[in-house]
Amino acid sequence: MYDRLILNATLVNEGQVQQADVAIQGERIAKIGADLSALAAKEVSDAQGLHLLPGMIDDQVHFREPGLTHKGDIATESAAAVAGGITTYMEMPNVDPLTINAQALEDKYTRATGRSRANFAFYLGASNDNLEEIKNLDPQAACGIKVFMGASTGNMLVDRPEILEGIFAHAPILVVTHCEDTPMIHANEEAARARFGEDVPFTEHPSIRSAEACYKSSSYAVALAQKHGTQLHVLHITSAQELALFQPGPMQGKQITAEACVHHLWFSEEDYPRLGAQIKCNPAVKRLADRDAILAAVNEGRIDVIATDHAPHTWEEKQGTYFKAPAGLPLVQHALPSLLDHYHAGRFSLETIVQKVCHNPAERYQVKDRGYLREGYFADLVLVDLNATSEVTPESLLYKCGWSPFTGHTFQSRIEATFVNGQPAYQQGQVAEAVYGQRLTFNR
Incomplete structure (x- = not known):
């Protein structure tokens, strides 16, 4: 029976x-x-x-535990995830304390066990100081190595070229990157302050977190991966310019792959006057032409994976002015429904959606026995x-x-x-x- x-x-x-x-x-x-x-x-x-459908595998979430649990935690956010059809998630290391060593990784697994309603794995974060931890990482201990090659908080911005070279040369598992060029962003911020003072309108966010800043960093990551033969997955592509860095076609056999997030497939600069800080995220929601280019790239295979980058902040935190309102938005409960709206609109087929949110993340991260409707899985x-x-x-x-x-x-x-x-x-x-x-x- x-x-x-x-x-x-x-x-x-x-x-x-x-x-x-x-x-x-x-x-x-x-x-x-x-x-x-x-x-x-x-x-x-x-x-x-x-x-x-196979359950969605979300390769990029921030569930805020430990240390930031007033925003969200493993129990609450995994409940929202399963309500949205997400059965597996991979959680990011920029929590408090940062997940930049083996002990912090195992602490997160302990926290999730018995509390997470979806299946779980965690990233080891890269810093300027933990190259030896990365070299010695047990491949079963983390889903990937997360490298912030751009603006971030805490000690997670890796900006020393020799460390980046070492990570790309010696990473024992998949390297995933957040790509934005920090000096360019800082210059854009100062230009915006000179023009608007502290009351910068949110409509300036895609100009501050510009396509050029994204391309400079993502092209650097791709060049490093090509130099060292690294398995690289570039997260949350937001600009048409970056798409040229990636090959179209099926994911199988690719050394370098790319991800798009559901909010960058949905929102554009036209939504800032209505939503403001609610769609402030890094990298930024950009032009309508960028959004449409990313939608097209999903179908042609330049985008291999679709995820959320679920990153909750409290409503009160989001009421701050441009420089004070944190970047990030909650998405796991509505990611799959939003993609199905694209199906209804004729933009994606059901087969494409399942490929990008189930099959491809399972294959890219070498997840065992998940991501497909198969006997034995x-x-x-x-x-x-x-x-x-x-x-x-x-x-x-x-x-x-x-x-x-x-x-x-x-x-x-x-x-x-x-x-x-x-x-x-x-x-x-x-x-x-x-x-x-x-x-x-x-x-x-």
């Missing part, structure tokens, strides 16, 4: 859309077939009219109704920060259920009290 049977679903997987049934035993997919209705199961769900699944709407209201938000730039928008699809390791982590509009998330393992 199987634990769970999902019947009559429309599966989106590995470039195909087809109706099939799925049997789950324990944590894994036991059987996928055209007609499994005769099988015995403890629980049977009729998914007629619903689409079944973990049953990380999301059921979506493409014909039911979902309105973003303040009452519907699960983020600890309590706000969203999407508030007031009605998405054209609805997340019906999310399964993590074979168990219902979210269904009928409710997050399960039980916690099913597990530490990721890697094929390394």
